[in-house]
Amino acid sequence: MKVLMLGNEAVARGLFEAGASVVSSYPGTPSTEMTEFVSQYDEIYSEWAPNEKVAMEVAFGASFGGKRSFCAMKHVGLNVAADPLFTISYTGVNAGMVIGVADDPGMHSSQNEQDSRHYARAAKLPMLEPSNSDECLEMTKAAFELSERFDTPVLLRLCTRVSHSQSVVETGPRTEKPAVPYQKNGAKYIMMPGNAKRRHPVVEQRLLSLAAFAETSDLNRVEKGGRKLGIITSGTAYQYVKEVFGDTVSILKLGLVWPLPTKLICDFAASVDRLFVVEELDSFIEAHCRALGLTVSGKDIFPVVGEFSQNLIREKLGIPATPGRTLDADIPMRPPVMCAGCPHRGLFYALVRNKAAVIGDIGCYTLGAMPPLAAMDSTICMGASISGLHGFNKALGEAGEKRAVAVIGDSTFMHSGVTGLIDIAYNGSNSTVIILDNSITGMTGHQQNPTTGFNIKGDPAGKIDLEALCRAVGIRRVRVVDPYDLQQCIDAVKEELEAPEPSVIISRRPCALLKSVKPKPPLKVDPDKCKSCQSCMNIGCPAISFNAGKATVDATLCVGCGVCTQLCAFGAFETTEEATK
Amino acid sequence: METKNIMIVGVGGQGSLLASKLLGRLLLNAGYDVKVSEVHGMSQRGGSVVTYVRYGDKVASPVIDTGEADYIVSFELLEAARWLSYLKPDGKIITNTQQIDPMPVITGAAAYPDNLVSAMKAAGADIDAFDALTLAKAAGSSKAVNIVLMGRLSKYFALPEDAWDKAIAESVPQKFLELNKKAFALGKSAE
Numbered sequence A: 001m002k003v004l005m006l007g008n009e010a011v012a013r014g015l016f017e018a019g020a021s022v023v024s025s026y027p028g029t030p031s032t033e034m035t036e037f038v039s040q041y042d043e044i045y046s047e048w049a050p051n052e053k054v055a056m057e058v059a060f061g062a063s064f065g066g067k068r069s070f071c072a073m074k075h076v077g078l079n080v081a082a083d084p085l086f087t088i089s090y091t092g093v094n095a096g097m098v099i100g101v102a103d104d105p106g107m108h109s110s111q112n113e114q115d116s117r118h119y120a121r122a123a124k125l126p127m128l129e130p131s132n133s134d135e136c137l138e139m140t141k142a143a144f145e146l147s148e149r150f151d152t153p154v155l156l157r158l159c160t161r162v163s164h165s166q167s168v169v170e171t172g173p174r175t176e177k178p179a180v181p182y183q184k185n186g187a188k189y190i191m192m193p194g195n196a197k198r199r200h201p202v203v204e205q206r207l208l209s210l211a212a213f214a215e216t217s218d219l220n221r222v223e224k225g226g227r228k229l230g231i232i233t234s235g236t237a238y239q240y241v242k243e244v245f246g247d248t249v250s251i252l253k254l255g256l257v258w259p260l261p262t263k264l265i266c267d268f269a270a271s272v273d274r275l276f277v278v279e280e281l282d283s284f285i286e287a288h289c290r291a292l293g294l295t296v297s298g299k300d301i302f303p304v305v306g307e308f309s310q311n312l313i314r315e316k317l318g319i320p321a322t323p324g325r326t327l328d329a330d331i332p333m334r335p336p337v338m339c340a341g342c343p344h345r346g347l348f349y350a351l352v353r354n355k356a357a358v359i360g361d362i363g364c365y366t367l368g369a370m371p372p373l374a375a376m377d378s379t380i381c382m383g384a385s386i387s388g389l390h391g392f393n394k395a396l397g398e399a400g401e402k403r404a405v406a407v408i409g410d411s412t413f414m415h416s417g418v419t420g421l422i423d424i425a426y427n428g429s430n431s432t433v434i435i436l437d438n439s440i441t442g443m444t445g446h447q448q449n450p451t452t453g454f455n456i457k458g459d460p461a462g463k464i465d466l467e468a469l470c471r472a473v474g475i476r477r478v479r480v481v482d483p484y485d486l487q488q489c490i491d492a493v494k495e496e497l498e499a500p501e502p503s504v505i506i507s508r509r510p511c512a513l514l515k516s517v518k519p520k521p522p523l524k525v526d527p528d529k530c531k532s533c534q535s536c537m538n539i540g541c542p543a544i545s546f547n548a549g550k551a552t553v554d555a556t557l558c559v560g561c562g563v564c565t566q567l568c569a570f571g572a573f574e575t576t577e578e579a580t581k
Numbered sequence B: 001m002e003t004k005n006i007m008i009v010g011v012g013g014q015g016s017l018l019a020s021k022l023l024g025r026l027l028l029n030a031g032y033d034v035k036v037s038e039v040h041g042m043s044q045r046g047g048s049v050v051t052y053v054r055y056g057d058k059v060a061s062p063v064i065d066t067g068e069a070d071y072i073v074s075f076e077l078l079e080a081a082r083w084l085s086y087l088k089p090d091g092k093i094i095t096n097t098q099q100i101d102p103m104p105v106i107t108g109a110a111a112y113p114d115n116l117v118s119a120m121k122a123a124g125a126d127i128d129a130f131d132a133l134t135l136a137k138a139a140g141s142s143k144a145v146n147i148v149l150m151g152r153l154s155k156y157f158a159l160p161e162d163a164w165d166k167a168i169a170e171s172v173p174q175k176f177l178e179l180n181k182k183a184f185a186l187g188k189s190a191e
């Protein structure tokens, strides 16, 4: 049957059809839906792991045990999992193992624009790159075949426009894969130096075999279109090239982006008068072509920054594009904001009131960096807030300890925050860590995590007790506040900054968007009571705006959290029930 | 058939993803090759969101570029203006006249421009602007703005009524089906 599927959904379908049995991932845009869709297949065991390193190790263990396995992550997640990645390259697999990694050119939802193809080369692993949903399904299955044939984990690289685009796929049945018998084989699976030394030549040989395979594999294909212009491309860039040129130029479309086929590329180059490489992000294929001594254009014309599109290709190659209309008006930006009623808002307000320096982390609460709160001083990567704060305080001593806090979400704390907290407890800085516990993984669209008490299917699951965990690592001052209670938060931050020992404040309120959180009736401003002081504007609730010199509440957005009422010295905010009485 | 392009633009949380899903089904059922591309993540939190729907005999690129959109369906007035440069010279804008202030306007760092409909007309755009929010409320829920807009869009390309009915039935939960049918009809027939 023909159906429209997201690229991520098609990967999940590919896993189902390939007979995969175990999937473990940590969510990260744009990779998240691969695992979410997998969780709908009862034939596959799936889980959210605390982080990507754990996920990859779980997948490795499953492959080791004899079942086809998979883990998914975003590009920066692959950094977290890089440690096992480089060594499972040495051990190889038992049953097939595939690692899905989704890059984010253009940084729609990421802190950097990393090109994950470098990992394939660095870890000496094959990498496939689909360019639409249909190929996502097919290449997922092909990846397992390659994994078992060449005894290697296989990287499957997607990017935002593949992960989050729907196109037509033809689905097929599942092929059950009986377990590959597990046999003890220390020389292959115990990577202590003596064994690892013997595995490295195996890895090098495997790469040569894969490169030979790449020459003839139908994962790579030449689409003939005359000799004037030849373009080597892959992934979404291929689709943009097709959009612009159709069948009028010759294209070498690479589905296996590492190792690259030397002879195929040289033959293709010889078959055309001018050769271009069109690839998003780094000059990966181009560098390879240059190393082969080919004359090629690529990053001398195309950017290394941001996403491509058909018009970008037209523009860079001097082909006229349709110009758009322009409007003679200043269109204000519409950046993402914390939602109306977001529990993080009150806590950030308390930090601003305490003039705290805030070492931040990755999650919805990163939006606290935006005006009017502007309550964030740094954001690096998952978990960096807590360890960063510790370093900051070791450098500055009391000057830091009395002023700076780390702010991290519940899911991020589980991911890689707790190790930083252990460092604080063990190596003693009087640091104040704030865990924003909104009882879900908010940013990526509400995935369960070890603090929520539910697993990926929404079934009851082991639940980490954050207070007990913090105490267990050696923090004695642990307290819980309600971020809807501003005074309580302001006082707690003040006290913990002053406290002579490390402390944790858990700011606890479920995300306002959770289905289990029932909104209260919206508030209303009494225009006679509103003295236009604009105090309520300081929390940046998107439901409050100023019209004709008075605050007004957008009843369609307001969830009645009541935070604004605490800011108004004139009692202008009223509940609508009262107002209607 | 040459590829046709529909852009759906709005503010995160307004329900544009459902509209794009519905269109995708509709066009696939009608026998076209279809690509739908959306950006989730950060932009779901009250930011500007955009979805591309492309259909024809064979669709390559998942994205619509400047000057390429046959239709821009906008859930909010400012967003219609933001994406105007994507409209084809003979394209059409269908927009809700609802205004949602972005944060820079709320904080006073920027102003919400006046008279956007006439400014877009002055720039040469063919524009169908109407109050979809009021129609959605009349149908029974302010959340049905997306289906009201789909009703409006249905006026402009020739697909049989029952094709839309089928796509709606496949896209919305059963218990909201009647409400959504009403929203669709209101969007289609309103002045």
Ligand code: SF4
Pocket (backbone or CB within 6 Å): A337, A338, A339, A340, A341, A342, A343, A344, A364, A365, A438, A442, A443, A511, A512, A513, B045
């Ligand atoms: S999704 Fe939840 S946690 Fe994230 S900004 Fe909105 S209310 Fe806050």
Ligand code: SF4
Pocket (backbone or CB within 6 Å): A340, A341, A522, A523, A541, A542, A543, A544, A553, A557, A558, A559, A560, A561, A562, A563, A564, A565
């Ligand atoms: S009660 Fe006040 S702060 Fe809370 S959502 Fe409504 S307007 Fe915003």
